[in-house]
Amino acid sequence: MNRNIQAIIAAAAGFICASLFFVFLTFACGRRKRNRGRELRLQTGSTLEKLSSIAVDESAFFDPKLRISMAELRMATENFHFRRIIGNGGFGLVFKAHLANGLTVAVKKLEPDAFQGFREFRAEMETLGKLQHPNIVKLLGYCVSNSDRVLVYEFIERGSLSQWLNGTSSSENGDISWSRHSVERFSLSWDTRMKIIKGVARGLAYMHGLSMPIIHRDIKASNVLLDADFEAHIADFGLARMIKDSRSHVSTESAGTMGYLPPEYKEGRRVATVKADVYSFGILMFVIATGQKPNLPMVDRGKEVRMVVWARKLVAENRQMEMVDPAVSKDGLVEARVNEYFSIACMCTSEDAKERPSMSRVLELLEPTFG
């Protein structure tokens, strides 16, 4: 009898052990499958699936930034009311907001279904989130709520440089508007324009000089914001990339805006280097001094040419003073300085990337010339 009971107990124990082992195996395999599924989604999945994978990865960049709740952002923007809109970027609307702690901020709400928008969110967190410089806009916080991604920046009072150059801003009281306003470009004197371009040069030299350089990849007038003192703040890091391999100084994708793209992109080379930023900076130098749009053709002696071709030709013909924006007062303008300025812009826009100076060299060239 005792032997029978012992046999039953042994059999029961064996059964329990086998069951436990089976449960363990099922759990372990399920976990591996789930992880594998997540990896596959990262490579090939649909937009929604990609978004959920990104949500897993994002956490690495969140810590140093303030996480702001959607409820607070709704309060701060009157539920993202249209009267709070101050800008309309490629990936979403920008709102002016007042946080509960009294801080005025700019809130960029990315399009919820645009995968590009999520890439932008990630790029800004990875690059801008790590930068601290007086000429680079500060990313203060973020919000992740279901499929919504929101970025919160310091508010830069006078809006973008392009609004000022194109006469779409009125900002004397620091209250910028998205809609067209009275023309204010006349208030951007030559000295103010020089201050702005030097600020952009400082910000770029800082980014390029980091041990893991950051390429902005979309330097243009609408991505330069102006504060109350007309100090420049580089913004919109949605296309920016950090170069992790410091030997190559290359990112594998090219990107940017027509008119500011370096010639090597048109040759189909899928690379972006710091020298691509230098080229776009050179175009910006022409834009800010001439008030012209780089994507529109210019007419020189009856012939239509690209803005950069027009500008470089006029410099070669020593006609720099003709290029200065008619809205700039010529009183007190020193011709030698204007010539020096345009020759730096020509260096930056050299066809051959190797001939373009580094941003730190550009800064050296600019500093003594404009004080």
Ligand SMILES: Nc1ncnc2c1ncn2[C@@H]1O[C@H](COP(=O)(O)OP(=O)(O)OP(=O)(O)O)[C@@H](O)[C@H]1O
């Ligand atoms: N921190 C900020 N402070 C004040 N205004 C801002 C701020 N960030 C953006 N804006 C306003 O919102 C506009 C849109 O900005 P955003 O960076 O989304 O797009 P963009 O650079 O104009 O266009 P794209 O995304 O196509 O390059 C800016 O031109 C500017 O007027």
